[in-house]
Amino acid sequence: MQTTNPEILNIDRVAQPIPRGMARRRLHHGLQLVCLVAVVLTAAPAAHAIFHFDIRFDAGSPFFGGGHSRHDMWRRAALESNARLSRRLARALGNKQSGAAADAIVEPDVTLSQYTQQGHSLTVGVGTPPQPSKVILDLGSDLLWTQCSLVGPTAKQLEPVFDAARSSSFSVLPCSSKPCQEGTFTNKTCTDSRCAYENDYGIMTSTGVLATETFTFGAHQNFSANLTFGCGKLTNGTIAGASGIMGVSPGPLSVLKQLSITKFSYCLTPFTDHKTSPVMFGAMADLGKYKTTGKVQTIPLLKNPVEDIYYYVPMVGISIGSKRLDVPEAILALRPDGTGGTVLDSATTLAYLVEPAFKELKKAVMEGMKLPAANRSIDDYPVCFELPRGMSMEGVQVPPLVLHFAGDAEMSLPRDSYFQEPSPGMMCLAVMQAPFEGAPNVIGNVQQQNMHVLYDLGNRKFSYAPTKCDSI
Incomplete structure (x- = not known):
């Protein structure tokens, strides 16, 4: 060799x-x-x-x-x-x-x-x-x-x-x-x-x-x-x-x-x-070899009991800032029939949550955002807010969206990982409701940006750490 x-x-x-x-x-x-x-x-x-x-x-x-x-x-x-x-x-x-x-x-x-x-x-x-x-x-x-x-x-x-x-x-x-x-x-x-x-x-x-x-x-x-x-x-x-x-x-x-x-x-x-x-x-896939901006956390990779479809992780809750949303762990779980659960997807741009979790997130965002809700939607973005004239999304401060995993691990997503500005003057939630009953939650590539993630298939573990990706 x-x-x-x-x-x-x-x-x-x-x-x-x-x-x-x-x-x-x-x-x-x-x-x-x-x-x-x-x-x-x-x-x-x-x-x-x-x-x-x-x-x-x-x-x-x-x-x-x-x-x-x-x-x-x-x-x-x-x-x-x-x-x-x-x-x-x-x-x-x-x-x-x-x-x-x-x-x-x-x-x-x-x-x-x-x-x-x-x-x-x-x-x-x-x-x-x-x-x-x-x-x-x-x-x-x-x-x-x-x-x-x-x-x-x-x-x-x-x-x-x-x-x-x-x-x-x-x-x-x-x-x-x-x-x-x-x-x-x-x-x-x-x-x-x-x-x-x-x-x-x-x-x-x-x-x-x-x-x-x-x-x-x-x-x-x-x-x-x-x-x-x-x-x-x-x-x-x-x-x-x-x-x-x-x-x-x-x-x-x-x-x-x-x-x-x-x-x-x-x-x-x-x-x-x-x-x-x-x-x-292979051997280069080792988070310890590269500089991160936050600690490395490790959680299990779950196996779908029916098929090898996606990479699943055990998400157990969601927070906006320090406020834990009323999202029961059971509705986020991977079911015995292979439906539900939470998957990581490098090709899906947006995040998706099952209906009860999405409704709780939408409610918390609507209550906490100090901007007027838009009276129109942009394409498929369901939740949008109107920015002050001349202001971009970069001028708006929002608390992080926190995904909680089994074992007290959590993934903290900054504003740019769960909000987008698809039209000038419009700031929209980059999280959608899962399209039907049985669909999994999806952590998309925007949520994973500036996050170094590692799939250890041999040990069935998923590790991640905030990282300035363009510096690796």
Whole structure:
């Protein structure tokens, strides 16, 4: 296994949530998919391996180069977040009710490519010899897939579509294969002994066949691994020129599972700052190695009893400042049937609370805000206030929104993590009511901004600490 000195990987976040996760396993919204550009060290799937990605959002994407104001970014993000979340949650809930060397890291050597408003991509090599493919990093889905000529006409993309006939290492998986049996797809059928699937990503749908192939990461140092992936195409929607998606959710087909990667962390800068954000996989995912502005706290990662859909945490209460809201712990809990609970989502821009909790929060905000309530709403923001003429949200002081977790841990969210200004003169609560009974609470990416968070999958722990993310 070849190694080099560790390097931090960075992402540049955009305001807009990006198509995320698979219908069955994930909540979506707007998480935003982190775009990626990778440098990876790999080993055979049976061995431990640690990815190290250099991830940046490109300033040439619409939110950065298209002349959009901060207000427009917030507004667009909210609209996409809600549209995707409702559809994907409905499918997820319906499905529930129906039943390499560990310390090896390589230096980043892949350049970032623009992925427009739908996200950003990383370029990987697919096949032998490698063919370039740009895939979106998705923390809310597990399947790695790329558009493939084997399955017919595909959506337009920047690089040539992967041609399986040109690869000596390509192999289609039969329906009897373990990945086909264990994978959680929107739909699955067997055609000519091939494992055919369909996945709904909320704003787009992909179909394809499961296969195995050699994936190569790194523009100059090539590290390869044999992975199960989807040889597919889009049948609905668009991914704006990219080739596919790389899912890193808790699901069974995740690259994390396939390569035994047990830890990853990220620290998201506010998307309106146009700055980079670090994301670390493997040995570098260690909050103790980086400077924080607050203490590191650790809570359990809960397991959904029905499916590996999201990353769940034990939220037990909510406060505004020092005032604890009348929100019973039971209504926030993950239920035995797999519904409810609280999930972390890097692609959902807004936060979502179940109805009783949202009503209590709304009541407390309405009573405590020293601004007149707006007589109109902005897009999908349900609670807005009118700012004094000539004043921006930065001039308004509000107490933190505090999320309480089991074991006396708490996450204190400053104003900019739960309020937004989607229109000049309008200050709106960036928290929504969960769309229907059974939906989980969602801690979105805006709530996680300037928070270094660590997912320790091996020990089933989630750690976090306030951090100036652009200083890592």
